[in-house]
Amino acid sequence: MDLDLASDSAELTAALVDVESVSGDEADLAAAVERALRGVAHLSVHRDGNTVVARTSLGRQRRVIVAGHLDTVPVAGNLPSRRDGGLLYGCGSCDMKSGVAVALRLAARLAEPRPDVTYVFYDCEEVEAERNGLLRVSRNSPALLQGDLAVLMEPTGGVIEGGCQGTMRAEVTAHGKRAHSARSWMGKNAIHGAGGILDVLRSYQPREPVVEGLTYHEGLNAVGITGGVAGNVIPDECVVTVNYRFAPDRSEEQAAAHVREVFAGYQVKITDSAPGARPGLDDPAAAALLAAVPGTPRAKFGWTDVARFALLGMPALNYGPGDPMLAHSPDEHVPVAQIAECEATMEAWLTG
Numbered sequence: 001m002d003l004d005l006a007s008d009s010a011e012l013t014a015a016l017v018d019v020e021s022v023s024g025d026e027a028d029l030a031a032a033v034e035r036a037l038r039g040v041a042h043l044s045v046h047r048d049g050n051t052v053v054a055r056t057s058l059g060r061q062r063r064v065i066v067a068g069h070l071d072t073v074p075v076a077g078n079l080p081s082r083r084d085g086g087l088l089y090g091c092g093s094c095d096m097k098s099g100v101a102v103a104l105r106l107a108a109r110l111a112e113p114r115p116d117v118t119y120v121f122y123d124c125e126e127v128e129a130e131r132n133g134l135l136r137v138s139r140n141s142p143a144l145l146q147g148d149l150a151v152l153m154e155p156t157g158g159v160i161e162g163g164c165q166g167t168m169r170a171e172v173t174a175h176g177k178r179a180h181s182a183r184s185w186m187g188k189n190a191i192h193g194a195g196g197i198l199d200v201l202r203s204y205q206p207r208e209p210v211v212e213g214l215t216y217h218e219g220l221n222a223v224g225i226t227g228g229v230a231g232n233v234i235p236d237e238c239v240v241t242v243n244y245r246f247a248p249d250r251s252e253e254q255a256a257a258h259v260r261e262v263f264a265g266y267q268v269k270i271t272d273s274a275p276g277a278r279p280g281l282d283d284p285a286a287a288a289l290l291a292a293v294p295g296t297p298r299a300k301f302g303w304t305d306v307a308r309f310a311l312l313g314m315p316a317l318n319y320g321p322g323d324p325m326l327a328h329s330p331d332e333h334v335p336v337a338q339i340a341e342c343e344a345t346m347e348a349w350l351t352g
Contacts, residue, residue, distance in 0.1 A: 099153025162279030
């Protein structure tokens with residue numbers, strides 16, 4: 001399919017939503033984005049896997065990065081897109097194809113922005129960190145991601161959200177002893193033993209730390225459980241996968257130590273981890289955007305690639321259309337007016 005970057009932001013959002021792009025299956029959408037951007041004379045375009053990077057080269061003193069991910073979580077009966085009054089429904093409409101539509105419109109229309117701008121449209125944000133397209137580009141072509149400030153077009157309801165939580169997955173294992181289920185007393189049921197792990201999770205009290213004036217809300221939750229080998233065997237192992245969302249005042253090492261402390265007495269294996277990012281609202285590079293966006297900044301609940309840019313030594317903020325509380329839900333939608341408002345705000349900021 002071909003994307004019409006001259007269409008309004010809501011129409012472009014619907015077109016993006018209608019190209020299914022579950023993590024790992026972004027090739028069709030990445031190709032459409034690449035074709036559309038290669039037709040824009042003031043941009044140079046680079047492709048790395050299913051990540052597309054487009055840049056202005058006007059010799060400005062500052063460079064801003066505007067980034068958005070192309071992938072979505074699995075479809076939940078919410079394709080194709082549909083309009084209902086002032087709302088646009090569909091998988092990825094909120095997280096974050098409306099933000100991608102805004103960035104694409106800006107890339108096509110702003111031939112003379114005040115700073116140079118790098119637009120990044122990347123793959124595999126919704127899955128484990130090692131597959132992340134932004135991470136891949138940072139390794140393969142780090143110069144493409146150099147800048148003074150990054151804006152992640154994540155859904156924030158049209159206000160600034162500072163920093164992000166770190167995220168960690170761990171496997172917590174309850175061990176038992178195999179036996180024939182007809183003689184269960186000869187063994188020890190590991191699935192039953194996993195009840196202790198679930199008891200820990202049920203009684204867990206998450207922190208709500210204040211970091212640089214913003215309040216974060218942590219969470220530790222079971223997201224998967226596996227156990228059992230056959231219908232007539234007492235299982236000797238049961239694994240509960242837990243996800244820890246930790247505030248940016250903790251490092252990955254501190255988060256891992258906390259998980260192991262919480263599940264003392266059980267085998268704990270950290271399987272995936274990504275650091276959080278502090279808010280950085282006091283960085284001078286962010287001042288103009290903070291002044292341009294109405295509303296009071298708040299903490300980002302969840303992980304975003306502001307953390308990736310923080311590791312690159314660059315301040316980064318989250319700002320985009322859509323209510324983040326609707327992300328990943330079957331009822332995912334975005335107010336059409338909010339898409340246009342975010343585009344207007346970003347255009348005013350970038351043109352000064």
